[in-house]
Amino acid sequence: MPWVFALLLVASTPTFAQQSAPRLISDSPEYCAELAGRFDALGAEASAHLRVLANEGRQLCAEGQTRSGIAKLRRALKEAQRGE
Amino acid sequence: MAAPPEEAGGWRDIGAYLKSAGFRFAALFAVLFLAAIASFALMLWWGTAGTLSRQIDDAIRADAIGLQEAWRGGGVAAATEAIGERLAVDIDDHAIYLLMDEAGNRLAGNLDRWPSAAEIPGSWSSDMVRRDGVAVPARLHRVLLDQGHRLLVGRDATDRENLRTLLSEALLWSFAVAVAFALAGAAALRRVLADRLRAASLTAGAIAAGDLSRRVPLSTQRDEFDQLGASMNAMLDRIDQLMIGIKGVSDSIAHDLRTPIARARMRLENALLTAPDEESLRAAMETTVADLDGISRVFQALLRIAEAEAGARRAAFARFDLTAVLTDAADVYGALAEERGQLLETNWPEKLTMVGDRDMVLQAIANLLDNAVKFTPEGGTIRLSASAPARGKRQISVSDEGPGLAPIDIARAGERFFRADPSRALPGSGLGLSLVKAVAALHGGELHLGDARPGAERPGLEARLTLSSRA
Numbered sequence: 024m025p026w027v028f029a030l031l032l033v034a035s036t037p038t039f040a041q042q043s044a045p046r047l048i049s050d051s052p053e054y055c056a057e058l059a060g061r062f063d064a065l066g067a068e069a070s071a072h073l074r075v076l077a078n079e080g081r082q083l084c085a086e087g088q089t090r091s092g093i094a095k096l097r098r099a100l101k102e103a104q105r106g107e
Numbered sequence: 108m109a110a111p112p113e114e115a116g117g118w119r120d121i122g123a124y125l126k127s128a129g130f131r132f133a134a135l136f137a138v139l140f141l142a143a144i145a146s147f148a149l150m151l152w153w154g155t156a157g158t159l160s161r162q163i164d165d166a167i168r169a170d171a172i173g174l175q176e177a178w179r180g181g182g183v184a185a186a187t188e189a190i191g192e193r194l195a196v197d198i199d200d201h202a203i204y205l206l207m208d209e210a211g212n213r214l215a216g217n218l219d220r221w222p223s224a225a226e227i228p229g230s231w232s233s234d235m236v237r238r239d240g241v242a243v244p245a246r247l248h249r250v251l252l253d254q255g256h257r258l259l260v261g262r263d264a265t266d267r268e269n270l271r272t273l274l275s276e277a278l279l280w281s282f283a284v285a286v287a288f289a290l291a292g293a294a295a296l297r298r299v300l301a302d303r304l305r306a307a308s309l310t311a312g313a314i315a316a317g318d319l320s321r322r323v324p325l326s327t328q329r330d331e332f333d334q335l336g337a338s339m340n341a342m343l344d345r346i347d348q349l350m351i352g353i354k355g356v357s358d359s360i361a362h363d364l365r366t367p368i369a370r371a372r373m374r375l376e377n378a379l380l381t382a383p384d385e386e387s388l389r390a391a392m393e394t395t396v397a398d399l400d401g402i403s404r405v406f407q408a409l410l411r412i413a414e415a416e417a418g419a420r421r422a423a424f425a426r427f428d429l430t431a432v433l434t435d436a437a438d439v440y441g442a443l444a445e446e447r448g449q450l451l452e453t454n455w456p457e458k459l460t461m462v463g464d465r466d467m468v469l470q471a472i473a474n475l476l477d478n479a480v481k482f483t484p485e486g487g488t489i490r491l492s493a494s495a496p497a498r499g500k501r502q503i504s505v506s507d508e509g510p511g512l513a514p515i516d517i518a519r520a521g522e523r524f525f526r527a528d529p530s531r532a533l534p535g536s537g538l539g540l541s542l543v544k545a546v547a548a549l550h551g552g553e554l555h556l557g558d559a560r561p562g563a564e565r566p567g568l569e570a571r572l573t574l575s576s577r578a
Contacts, residue, residue: 044235044242047203049194049217061195090239094198101196 050093055084058096065103073099073106129300133293140292144285148278156271160246163262164231167248170202171260178252183208186258187215201263203236203245209255218259222247233264244268303332307339319347352523359524360409363536364402371398401536408538411470412523415545420464429459429501432469433493440476440489448485451476455493461501461576463550468574471546474539475505475570481533482509482568490559495576500552503572506559511566517556543572551575 048054062069062077069077080095124130170193177189183206190204194217205216213220222234222245230249235242247261306324313321322343323336378391414420433455441451461468472491479489487508496502512520516527521544524537540554547554552574559567 044237045222046219046237047217048219049197049200050239054217057191058195061191090200094200097196097198097200101198104196 050090052084052089055089055092055096058093058100062096062100069103070106073103129297132300133297136296137289137293140289141285144282152274156267156274159267159270163246163264163267167246167260167262171248171250174258174260175250183214190215203261203263205259207257221259307336314343356523363524364405367398367402371395405536405538408536408542412538412542412545415467415542415549418549420467421549424462424464426460426462427465429461429493430455432465432472433491436469436472436476437491440480444480444489447480449480449483450488452488452490453492459493459495459501461574463574467546467549471543471572472503474543475572478539479505479507483507499575499577501574501576504569506567506569508565508567511558511568512556520556521554547572547574
């Protein structure tokens with residue numbers, strides 16, 4: 024029953040619509056750099072603890088773990104925002 | 108082409124099964140059970156996935172309003188900065204923003220291009236976006252800004268979709284289990300109903316086949332089926348009694364009327380054969396007519412009893428003054444008593460109204476007085492009295508100074524054609540008290556017989572007829 028396998032194959036592969044869907048770009052190294060720039064712009068406002076957190080984020084992005092790095096930088100920025 | 112007989116029988120069986128009360132009750136149970144499960148599932152869905160959806164939409168709406176305010180306050184720069192700030196602190200990484208100019212250039216946000224679903228009319232849409240090459244569901248809200256700019260605010264709806272999938276699977280399994288339970292419950296219900304009704308059905312079948320002694324067996328549960336069975340048994344007992352009564356009446360009619368009819372026939376035959384002259388023949392015929400009138404009166408009495416027992420005259424019930432009826436009866440039987448050297452004493456209040464059949468009540472009083480006059484010796488006293496012993500009750504009492512009735516005869520008095528031994532020598536048909544009892548029952552009352560003077564040599568008979576004045 025080849026048609027059954029063909030049907031299963033079609034069902035298991037991403038559809039064309041899914042492949043052509045818009046892409047989220049907030050997980051790229053460029054965005055990581057943008058977030059690092061935002062944190063740097065805070066200057067002396069950021070505490071030492073937050074600077075450590077942001078540096079860890081930068082390090083992860085540099086090592087290719089972009090999403091983890093972005094998450095750390097976002098947490099640093101969020102806590103800095105709360106501190107304000 | 109006609110179906111083979113066995114096939115037609117099979118379809119007929121299925122049709123009968125589908126039409127059976129057991130199946131319909133079971134189907135109703137299953138539908139109600141599944142409806143309850145469906146309502147529960149709906150409420151669960153509304154309270155979880157529905158709430159999450161509404162929360163996502165509320166967050167998007169609030170976000171979009173904030174960005175529109177930024178746009179109105181500082182244009183592209185302010186909106187771009189606001190989007191950047193929001194994305195920078197989006198720890199959950201769920202937010203989606205896209206700001207585009209009139210030419211379709213991306214000005215800010217984290218989406219590489221405008222999604223096709225957001226192009227269609229309506230400000231809200233659901234679409235797929237790619238994250239790390241994987242398509243994920245997203246909820247999107249389009250806002251048109253001035254100068255041809257467009258803003259898209261959205262949220263990654265993966266969590267919501269995961270919850271929906273989990274819920275759908277759980278509810279699907281629950282529904283499958285519920286269907287299984289509903290079918291099993293329906294089958295059990297149908298079986299229980301069939302089992303409980305089988306006894307009544309078998310009993311009815313046996314009675315229809317002629318075995319009138321059968322009764323519905325009752326369980327110890329005393330439930331609705333037992334109540335139905337008990338009602339059926341009571342009905343069957345009553346039918347049995349009526350059948351015995353009818354048989355007794357038939358026997359009595361045959362026995363009691365055979366003699367006068369035979370006597371009339373013999374008298375006519377003798378007169379025909381031996382009458383010396385026309386006068387003798389005429390005398391014999393007159394006597395025979397009187398005999399036949401007596402037979403006719405018996406039938407008339409039987410018909411009146413049947414009429415009273417059937418309650419056919421209840422529609423003609425009306426309010427009347429009982430004292431007027433008593434006076435009429437006293438006038439007739441007072442004169443008769445006087446002729447026989449008896450005294451009729453009466454006692455009743457000035458007014459005593461009731462609702463009922465006036466003629467029937469008069470007939471009942473007349474029958475009681477007739478018996479009293481018949482059995483009271485010369486010089487004796489007959490008492491006719493009436494009162495209202497309780498609210499809604501009327502009591503008529505007739506007492507005589509006759510020989511009275513033995514307790515065993517009192518128990519049988521009122522049966523059609525029953526006559527106690529001392530009365531057999533006197534004229535009568537044995538239907539008088541039967542009619543009084545029937546009239547009492549017709550008026551929601553009863554007839555009570557007892558000694559008028561307990562302990563006396565001739566105790567007499569007191570007949571107390573109690574009637575409901577409201578019928």
